Amino acid sequence: MSGRTDSKRFRVRRDSIPAARRHVRRVLVEWKLAGLVDDATLITSELATNVITHAKGTGDYFELGLRRRNGVLILEVADSYQWLMPELRKPTDDETSGRGLLIVDMLAERWGVRPRNPGKTVWAHLPIGPFPGPMESA
Secondary structure (H helix, E strand, O other): OOOOEEEEEEEOOOOHHHHHHHHHHHHHHHOOOHHHHHHHHHHHHHHHHHHHHHOOOOOOEEEEEEEEEOOEEEEEEEEOOOOOOOOOOOOOOOOOOOOHHHHHHHHOOEEEEEEOOOOEEEEEEEEOOOOOOOOOOO
């Protein structure tokens, strides 16, 4: 079942974050990739939150893309904010935000940012299966 693609646009506003998570969950269950739902929805939440926080006022929409290619789920969030590319940093203990890309970095096999005109796309790769089954009793 390799080679599947899904793309959806969301408005740049707070209620789009849970809507994007629900969309990822629905698509991954449909693609029989339920084992990736938790990590993929958390990555989606972090990247969508970054758009809402940092790109507000630069465009009406962000685009969420999911692609299944060669044993990898590729999750992409694209927006039109081009003045600041996201960078992995370690916030101080006193900071109340700034940990989103640390979470993405921990969960994804790889991730990165590529410029587009206008804006950027932040992408993350999650390896596909095999997923552990339910624990068997001894």
